[in-house]
Amino acid sequence: MHTTTAVAAFSYGGPESLRLIDVDAGEPGPGEVLLDVRAAAVNPIDWKVYSGRMGADPDRLPLRLGAEVAGVVAAVGPNVRWLAVGDEVIAWPVRGGYARRLVVPELATVRKPRALDWAPAAALLVAGTTAVHALTATRTGHGDVVLVHGGSGSVGRMIVQLAELRGARVVATASPASHDDLRSLGAVTVTYGATDEGSLVDRVRAATAELGPVTVAIDAVGSDEALDTSVELVEDRTRIATIAGFARAPELGIQLLGGGPGADPGTEIREAARAQLVELATDGTLDVHVTRTYALEDVAQAHADSRAGHARGKLVLIP
The missing domain is CATH 3.40.50.720 (NAD(P)-binding Rossmann-like Domain)
Structure with a gap:
């Protein structure tokens, strides 16, 4: 059992609904890996889902948050083809990325070059x-x-x-x-x-x-x-x-374009772009501007800052 700390929203509304909880990260199944999360990016969709503007079904609570992370492979499940323990990766799209440990599909990962720091790596792909x-x-x-x-x-x-x-x-x-x-x-x-x-x-x-x-x-x-x-x-x-x-x-x-009602999600285009984006960010061609980083315990402040809309760049949690 891999116990971890994660963030969840326990009600619909503002950042005050966010809590840290202890959960079982789970064992990686076929085609999955367990990550030690080193950075998790904050995106507007993270707080929109619990704001109530996208529905307020109480049966969905508590809501885990976070769609993009970067971390180190801690364990691999059966049939994992490309990754091994110790590999550094970026993972997107994932669910519940605001956590210290997280099981993700191997197919959601791309390798993180060591020259690319954790915070910009986590902030790159969305x-x-x-x-x-x-x-x-x-x-x-x-x-x-x-x-x-x-x-x-x-x-x-x-x-x-x-x-x-x-x-x-x-x-x-x-x-x-x-x-x-x-x-x-x-x-x-x-x-x-x-x-x-x-x-x-x-x-x-x-x-x-x-x-x-x-x-x-x-x-x-x-x-x-x-x-x-x-x-x-x-x-x-x-x-x-x-x-x-x-x-x-x-x-x-x-x-x-995007994930909203009637929008074109562009799934194939977005997935195909991941490796090239990592290369461009690593060699400095693409500047990934991280405005501020926060401890996982300060997630409510990170969301308050994101909702204020004044950040020029990305906000990143460092679990």
């Missing part, structure tokens, strides 16, 4: 595969001018970098505090929200005057401003995608 999916779905390539709404978030920063690698030019919306960081990644920056410089459409047009018209828009915010700007600037609506605008995407005729 944001990175989402970015690859968005760029693939919008057919982004050399010569495109890509508008990224929410460029300073973890997904937005990935989209900026990966679009540049594809030969596109990027215009990213963000608060002024994030502009220097986005410029360092190669993006042209535009402030979102109300300003004295006209509408967001006007500001984007001014910013792209020398680049040419916007050909692709990817929305990681879901605001009316982001969606309305996208459909006004991009002629081909099949080249507009959102990972957040669930309510309006169908009426606008744009692509809805």
